[in-house]
Amino acid sequence: MNELDFYTLYVVFYEMMGMLFWILIALVIFGIGGFILALTREGGLQSRRLILSEILGLLGGFMALFIMAKVTISGFSDAGGPVDWLLVGLIWGGGLVGVTILSYAIMGMLNILNDSQRQKA
Amino acid sequence: MGDLSRRSFLKLTAATGATAAAPLTLNATAAEKVKTKAHIVIAGAGAAGLGVANRLANQLDGAKITIIDGKKKHFYQPGYTLVATGIKGSSYPTSGTSRYMPEGVDWIQEAVAEFDPVGNKIVTASGKAVNYDFLVVTTGMKLDYAAIEGMDVNRIGQNGLGSHYHSPDAAAKTWSAMSRFSEEGGQGIFLRPATEMKCAGAPLKFTFLTEHNLRRNGTRSKANLLYAAHSQSLFSVPIVHEKVRMLYEDRGIDTVYSHVLRKIDLDRKIATFDTPTGGSEIDYDFINVIPPMRAPDAVRNSPLAWRTGPFAADGWTEVDKYNLQHKVFPNVWCVGDIAGVPKGKTAASVKWQVPVAIDHLIAAIQDRTATSQYNGYTSCPLLTQYGRAMLVEFDYKNNLVPSFPGVIAPLEELWVTWVMKTMALKPTYISMVRGLA
Numbered sequence: 001m002n003e004l005d006f007y008t009l010y011v012v013f014y015e016m017m018g019m020l021f022w023i024l025i026a027l028v029i030f031g032i033g034g035f036i037l038a039l040t041r042e043g044g045l046q047s048r049r050l051i052l053s054e055i056l057g058l059l060g061g062f063m064a065l066f067i068m069a070k071v072t073i074s075g076f077s078d079a080g081g082p083v084d085w086l087l088v089g090l091i092w093g094g095g096l097v098g099v100t101i102l103s104y105a106i107m108g109m110l111n112i113l114n115d116s117q118r119q120k121a
Numbered sequence: 122m123g124d125l126s127r128r129s130f131l132k133l134t135a136a137t138g139a140t141a142a143a144p145l146t147l148n149a150t151a152a153e154k155v156k157t158k159a160h161i162v163i164a165g166a167g168a169a170g171l172g173v174a175n176r177l178a179n180q181l182d183g184a185k186i187t188i189i190d191g192k193k194k195h196f197y198q199p200g201y202t203l204v205a206t207g208i209k210g211s212s213y214p215t216s217g218t219s220r221y222m223p224e225g226v227d228w229i230q231e232a233v234a235e236f237d238p239v240g241n242k243i244v245t246a247s248g249k250a251v252n253y254d255f256l257v258v259t260t261g262m263k264l265d266y267a268a269i270e271g272m273d274v275n276r277i278g279q280n281g282l283g284s285h286y287h288s289p290d291a292a293a294k295t296w297s298a299m300s301r302f303s304e305e306g307g308q309g310i311f312l313r314p315a316t317e318m319k320c321a322g323a324p325l326k327f328t329f330l331t332e333h334n335l336r337r338n339g340t341r342s343k344a345n346l347l348y349a350a351h352s353q354s355l356f357s358v359p360i361v362h363e364k365v366r367m368l369y370e371d372r373g374i375d376t377v378y379s380h381v382l383r384k385i386d387l388d389r390k391i392a393t394f395d396t397p398t399g400g401s402e403i404d405y406d407f408i409n410v411i412p413p414m415r416a417p418d419a420v421r422n423s424p425l426a427w428r429t430g431p432f433a434a435d436g437w438t439e440v441d442k443y444n445l446q447h448k449v450f451p452n453v454w455c456v457g458d459i460a461g462v463p464k465g466k467t468a469a470s471v472k473w474q475v476p477v478a479i480d481h482l483i484a485a486i487q488d489r490t491a492t493s494q495y496n497g498y499t500s501c502p503l504l505t506q507y508g509r510a511m512l513v514e515f516d517y518k519n520n521l522v523p524s525f526p527g528v529i530a531p532l533e534e535l536w537v538t539w540v541m542k543t544m545a546l547k548p549t550y551i552s553m554v555r556g557l558a
C-alpha cells in the first residue's frame with residue numbers, strides 16, 4: 001500500500017461498512033461520553049456496576065470474535081502466526097472494552113435518569 | 122490550431138493560469154485544482170480508467186474529460202477467485218460502471234475500434250472520431266480462448282470444465298464443477314498461459330483451495346492434483362516460486378514445468394500440452410483453463426503497441442516502465458493491464474500506477490517535469506487454504522516490498538492476510554476506482 005493515512009482508512013472503512021460505520025462511531029461517542037458523564041455525576045466508579053459491565057464485556061469479546069468469523073468465513077482456529085494471535089487478542093479486547101464501557105455508560109445513564117425522576121417526585 | 126500547437130498553447134495557459142500540480146496525496150480536493158482547457162480521452166472504464174477519470178475530475182478545473190467503454194457493468198475481478206472457490210456468491214464481483222463515473226465526464230458507451238496517435242484521435246466502433254490533447258489507454262486485456270483448440274466457453278461448468286477468469290458467472294460455474302470434483306475425486310489439472318497474465322497468483326490460489334476443499338470433504342486420497350507450469354517456474358519472482366514449490370510439495374500437488382495448453386477435448390476430457398519434447402496428452406476429471414491473454418485487437422493493431430522485444434507479440438503498449446508515458450507518443454499514457462511493463466498486471470498495481478501517470482500527465486499540461494515513479498509494485502494475497510493466505514508484494518527487481526514489515530511477514534500463511542483479502546481488499550479497490558485511495 002502506498003498511501004496509508006487517516007483519510008484512506010476512513011474511505012476504506014466507510015466503503016466496507018456503509019452506514020454501520022457511522023453507527024459504530026456514534027456508539028463509541030455515546031459510550032465514552034456516557035461513561036465520563038456517569039463518572040463525574042456519581043463522583044467515581046461504581047464497583048458493582050463495573051463488575052456487571054465487565055461480565056457483559058467478556059461476552060462482548062466473544063461476540064466480536066464470532067462476528068469476525070462470520071464475516072470472514074474463517075475463524076481464530078485458522079491463526080497461523082504471532083500476528084494472528086495478536087489480531088485475535090485485539091478483536092476480543094476491542095469487544096471486551098467496547099461492551100464494558102457501553103454497558104457501564106447505559107447503566108449509569110439509567111441510574112442518573114432514575115435519580116432525577118425520584119428527586120422530582 | 123494544429124494539434125501540437127494546441128497542446129503547446131494548453132501548456133502555456135496551464136503554466137500561467139494555474140498553480141502547482143496537485144501533489145500525490147489522496148486528498149486531492151484539498152489541493153488547488155489545475156486550470157486547463159485540455160481534452161483528455163480515457164479509453165476503457167475498468168479499474169484503471171475509472172480511477173484516472175475520478176482523479177482527473179478531482180484535480181483539474183475546466184478540462185474536458187471523455188471516457189470511452191461500451192461495458193455498463195463493472196467487475197471486481199479479484200473477486201472471481203473467491204466466487205470460484207465458494208467463498209463468495211456469484212453477484213459479489215458485479216456492480217454498475219455508472220456508480221463510479223465522476224460528474225462532468227462525458228461517457229461514450231462504445232468500444233474504441235481504432236487508435237490513431239499520429240492524428241491524435243480515436244475512432245469508436247460506430248465510426249465516430251474523437252480528437253484529444255492527451256490520451257490515457259486503460260483497455261485492460263483480452264482473454265484469448267480461441268487460441269486453445271477445442272475450447273468452448275459455453276461449456277464452462279459442464280463435464281469437469283472450469284475457467285474462473287472468464288466472468289462472474291463462469292467463476293460460479295467453476296465452483297460447481299470444482300465442488301463436484303471435490304466430492305468424487307479423480308485427476309485435477311491446473312495451469313496458466315505462457316503469455317503475460319493478470320494476477321499470476323490466481324491459478325495457484327485456485328489450486329491450493331481445491332486441494333484444501335478435498336481435504337475438508339475427506340476425499341483427498343481419491344484425487345490427484347497436477348499443476349502444469351508454462352515455464353521453468355511457478356511464479357516469476359524466484360523467492361515466491363520457491364515458497365510455492367515447497368508448499369505444493371507439502372500438500373501433495375504434483376508439478377510439471379514447460380507445459381502450455383494447446384488443445385482440449387471437452388467430450389473425452391483430454392488436455393494437450395506443448396512441451397519442449399513435443400505434445401503431451403493428459404486425461405482429466407476436472408480442469409481450470411486459464412487462457413492466453415493479449416492486448417485487445419484495437420490496441421494490438423495500433424502504433425501504440427511495442428514493435429520489438431518481449432511485449433511485441435501480444436501487442437502490449439510501449440511505455441516507460443517508471444512513468445507509463447508512451448515512448449513514441451508523449452501525450453499518451455497507458456495504465457493497468459494494457460501497459461507493456463515487466464510486472465504489474467494486478468489491481469494493486471493499478472492503485473500505484475494511476476497517481477504516477479496522473480502526476481506526469483498534469484505536469485505535461487503545465488509544461489513541467491514530474492519526478493514520481495512507479496517501481497513495479499505488484500501484490501497478490503496468495504490464498505493457500507480456506508482461512509489463510511500469504512501476502513506477496515514485489516517490484517520490478519523481484520524484491521519483496523512488504524507493506525507491513527515486521528508485522529505481517531511476507532510468504533507466511535496467515536489468518537490476518539485472509540481477513541484482509543476477504544474483508545478489506547474490495548473496499549480498498551472500490552475506493553481506488555473512485556479516486557479516493
Ligand SMILES: Cc1cc2nc3c(=O)[nH]c(=O)nc-3n(C[C@H](O)[C@H](O)[C@H](O)COP(=O)(O)OP(=O)(O)OC[C@H]3O[C@@H](n4cnc5c(N)ncnc54)[C@H](O)[C@@H]3O)c2cc1C
Pocket residue numbers: 164165166167168169170189190191192197198199200201202231232233234259260261262285286319320323417419456457458459466467468469470471500501502
Ligand atoms: C480471476 C482474476 C483474479 C484476480 N486477482 C487479483 C488479485 O487478487 N489482486 C489484484 O490486485 N488483482 C487481481 N486481478 C487483476 C485485476 O483485476 C486487474 O489487474 C485489473 O482489473 C486491471 O485493471 P484495468 O483497468 O487495466 O483493466 P480492467 O479492469 O479489465 O478494465 C478494462 C476496461 O477496458 C474496456 N475495454 C476493453 N477494450 C476496449 C476498447 N477497445 N475500447 C474501450 N474500452 C475497452 C473493458 O470493457 C473494461 O471495462 C485478478 C483478475 C482476475 C481475472
